Amino acid sequence: MKYIWILFFLFAGQLHAQKMVAECTIEYKVEVKNNNVVKGGTSSRFQYLKGKKVRIDIMTDAFTQKEIYDLNTGDAVVLKEVGANKYMSQLTRDKWMQQFEKFKGIKPTPAAETKTILGYECKKAFAKLDDDVKFTIYYTTAIVPSASENPYLAEAVPGFILQYEMANEKTKNNITYTATKISFSPVPSALFDIPTTGYRILK
Secondary structure, rough: HHHHHHHHHHHHHHHHHHHEEEEEEEEEEEEEEEEEEEEEOOOOEEEEEEEOOOEEEEOOOOEEEEEEOOOOOEEEEEEEEEEOEEEEEEHHHHHHOOOOHHHOOOEEEEEEEEEEOOOOOEEEEEOOOOEEEEEEEEEEEOEEEEOOOOOHHHHHHHOOOEEEEEEEEEEEEEEEEEEEEEOOOOOHHHHHOOOOOOOOOEO
């Protein structure tokens, strides 16, 4: 009986440590390298989560892109601004999921190394899409999000990803996303509103 109670308290402690997240904002630092040399220019990424809705903002010197995905309907909208030009792509569930088809069936390999990011202990894992593209992933099991912009990768990794590096061995290019700030404050619903004017609709 004593051992049953010990197991119960250990399990309860694990449950308590996990944070179920339905709303949050995450800011990522983006670093791009070629042959291990950091490339110039600035780039940033913001991820917003509100229930079953996800929005990703990517800002670079060349363009700005916003991706809004609703898991309830399966519909997605991509808004892209290049200079004064604005474009909108409206995607069905099938077309949105096709963007992540390459991640389907991905099987990360756990590693012993850990890293602390934003106060969360993160486990390390490796994964690869093919012979050229490889991932190094750091994730925490302390956060359980209500939605993900990449369903296949989220299903494969048993936690919330706070850093990942994508390396292409053929081109010698790699890009690293590292969470630098996370807020659990309510996310405004207006961030998920779809513009009705000002954008050219792409077919």
